[in-house]
Amino acid sequence: MNDTVKYYHQLFKVKHTIEDIETELLAIVDNGGRVQNIMVEHPVYGEIQTYLKLTCRRDVQHFIQQIHESNFRGLSELTDGIHYHLVEADSQQDLDYIEKALENLGFLM
Template identity: 45%
Template sequence: MTGTERRDKIIERIRSSKTPVSGSALAECCEVSRQVIVQDIALIRAAGYDIISTHRGYILNAPHTVNRTFKVRHTDERMEEELCSIVDLGGCVVNVIVNHRVYGRMKAELGIRSRRNVMEFLQGIQSGKSSPLKNITSDYHYHMVEADCEKTLDMIEETLREKEFLVETRG
């Protein structure tokens, strides 16, 4: 794991935790010393993240965000277009959810917030490590998308509709 990958993992671990994450826990999960974590936290702060140290561990002072869940459908060939449409407008694809008729609800955390993340995700799929969850539900799936404001989510929704990814639900 490179230093950049480790710092991305640290940010994601702190961001996804509901409680402070200790330096020891981060060191163990990244298989490095606590001192390396302290140095990484300094670099993460220098990159603009507001990481707060408490006596119980690190927390991320994240800006306020809103989220919306979209029901979408597309082929494997259009997966990149769908994900880039979301991140290019400032959204983060938090997860993917499918409702399987036998196994029930299945969810996977994604955290895709940039084109780089999209490419890394697609490389993982294309390497044969796994296949998209949508493939077990005739391409139907849900994405929880996070953004800075409702206006951004509205733009994402409209783009998904225009590109015919959005599945209109009766309500």
């Protein structure tokens, strides 16, 4: 018996303000996605990324709470709001829903 689980992955290039972080992340997790990371392409340093591992609304709310309780400066500030998220999902259809949601919000590049 093969117990291998297949997950689907897509890299989304997005742009938005710091005020829209929660909206963006909820659009992803509410459509079945798991936010694996955030990555920016810096003109001098190259690729900079950190892992997020946000899988549900509770994770997003905790992340947003950490932002509000700290002197937060997002990675995307280095690139005028442009950044990437690697998103994992159980199906390609979920990734398609996420892409449409990000597009409808005007975040997708």
